[in-house]
Amino acid sequence: MAGKVKWVTDIEKSVLINNFEKRGWVPVAENEDWNFYWMSVQTIRNVFSVETGYRLSDDQIVNHFPNHYELTRKDLMVKNIKRYRKELEKEGSPLAEKDENGKYLYLDFVPVTFMLPADYNLFVEEFRKNPSSTWIMKPCGKAQGKGIFLINKLSQIKKWSRDSKTSTFVSQSTKEAYVISLYISNPLLIGGKKFDLRLYVLVSTYRPLRCYMYKLGFCRFCTVKYTPSTSELDNMFVHLTNVAIQKHGDDYNHIHGGKWTVNNLRLYLESTRGKDVTNKLFDEIHWIIVQSLKAVAPVMNNDKHCFECYGYDIIIDDKLKPWLIEIVNHFPNHYELTRKDLMVKNIKRYRKELEKEGSPLAEKDENGKYLYLGTAAISGKQQEHTAMAVKKPYKPTED
Numbered sequence: 432m433a434g435k436v437k438w439v440t441d442i443e444k445s446v447l448i449n450n451f452e453k454r455g456w457v458p459v460a461e462n463e464d465w466n467f468y469w470m471s472v473q474t475i476r477n478v479f480s481v482e483t484g485y486r487l488s489d490d491q492i493v494n495h496f497p498n499h500y501e502l503t504r505k506d507l508m509v510k511n512i513k514r515y516r517k518e519l520e521k522e523g524s525p526l527a528e529k530d531e532n533g534k535y536l537y538l539d540f541v542p543v544t545f546m547l548p549a550d551y552n553l554f555v556e557e558f559r560k561n562p563s564s565t566w567i568m569k570p571c572g573k574a575q576g577k578g579i580f581l582i583n584k585l586s587q588i589k590k591w592s593r594d595s596k597t598s599t600f601v602s603q604s605t606k607e608a609y610v611i612s613l614y615i616s617n618p619l620l621i622g623g624k625k626f627d628l629r630l631y632v633l634v635s636t637y638r639p640l641r642c643y644m645y646k647l648g649f650c651r652f653c654t655v656k657y658t659p660s661t662s663e664l665d666n667m668f669v670h671l672t673n674v675a676i677q678k679h680g681d682d683y684n685h686i687h688g689g690k691w692t693v694n695n696l697r698l699y700l701e702s703t704r705g706k707d708v709t710n711k712l713f714d715e716i717h718w719i720i721v722q723s724l725k726a727v728a729p730v731m732n733n734d735k736h737c738f739e740c741y742g743y744d745i746i747i748d749d750k751l752k753p754w755l756i757e758i759v760n761h762f763p764n765h766y767e768l769t770r771k772d773l774m775v776k777n778i779k780r781y782r783k784e785l786e787k788e789g790s791p792l793a794e795k796d797e798n799g800k801y802l803y804l805g806t807a808a809i810s811g812k813q814q815e816h817t818a819m820a821v822k823k824p825y826k827p828t829e830d
């Protein structure tokens with residue numbers, strides 16, 4: 432690309448804007464000539480739709496593939512991985528080898544999963560083989576732990592099915608599809624708590640496959656100690672690692688947010704389990720990521736104008752086996768506010784509070800400007816107020 436990159440985004444967040452500005456790129460409007468458009472998954476639909484579709488030129492790129500959902504919808508991810516395994520098996524690939532119980536030796540990296548209601552009978556058959564198992568129900572199109580629940584009896588599924596059919600709020604046609612997955616009931620615990628990994632991977636092309644892993648992944652911890660006990664099945668603070676869930680817990684710590692860097696986890700595992708075991712675990716995680724991408728490569732519309740950044744959710748069990756839980760491509764927590772944004776937000780809220788209380792500090796001049804709480808507070812002159820304003824921190828949304 433000759434000259435400076437001209438960029439647009441429909442996601443007004445500082446993490447994007449600051450990064451583009453840092454590179455000296457030039458902001459332009461959507462209807463102007465642009466080279467780089469960081470867009471939401473809603474907008475990408477229009478870009479590639481038959482009616483409203485754009486004709487992207489050689490010097491234009493966007494941050495999603497047209498059929499990105501093949502990997503990021505919970506049901507489609509599993510469907511594609513199942514298909515990939517079958518294909519390898521048909522080809523007689525050594526990767527598709529099975530043990531004496533018919534389980535894949537290497538390709539068994541997603542928990543056993545069925546679509547509901549479509550695969551209900553298959554699920555029942557599997558459930559009956561091991562009636563003491565716990566399963567997790569997840570709506571295909573939701574995120575942040577929304578709509579998820581655990582079950583350990585068939586009657587609970589029947590009740591769910593009855594309730595959602597008779598519900599006057601949910602019509603049959605809009606009834607959501609769910610996946611039901613075998614619950615990994617033996618997660619690796621640290622300090623008695625369950626956690627999962629969030630790793631970021633960027634794919635620049637599917638054919639040939641080229642992917643990059645971001646060094647700074649993190650672990651997200653639950654706030655309540657883990658127990659597989661059925662009496663705690665409804666307690667999401669025990670079972671779901673989403674920050675969007677955990678931040679409502681009494682024991683949530685706003686300073687560290689229940690997070691560890693992946694490097695911290697490495698250090699912990701190296702010292703408690705040894706270096707070799709830890710290296711093997713991380714090699715396996717990388718291998719799983721590559722396999723999941725290979726699984727969708729043949730169905731992905733490998734448009735040369737596209738790249739995509741994915742967030743991988745991985746759970747490690749107590750035998751140090753990693754499990755792929757889901758892959759996402761829109762990140763509320765990516766778009767977290769910068770420290771300066773937070774400061775300004777906190778100060779604005781603090782001013783409003785003082786104003787409501789009728790505090791003399793919130794007095795304004797004839798132009799409606801604060802006499803004492805102007806921008807000086809933000810630039811740090813009125814340290815005390817700044818400190819008070821951030822006492823109740825603004826909480827950004829997260830996955």
Ligand SMILES: Nc1ncnc2c1ncn2[C@@H]1O[C@H](COP(=O)(O)OP(=O)(O)O)[C@@H](O)[C@H]1O
Nearest residue numbers: 542573574575576577612613614615671672757
């Ligand atoms: N099969 C599973 N076994 C154990 N825990 C799971 C399983 N599936 C999901 N979870 C837990 O639930 C959380 C949310 O599930 P996920 O599939 O990531 O949905 P969401 O899109 O709502 O984040 C995960 O981060 C993980 O902590």
Ligand SMILES: [Mg+2]
Nearest residue numbers: 575744757830
């Ligand atoms: Mg998730």
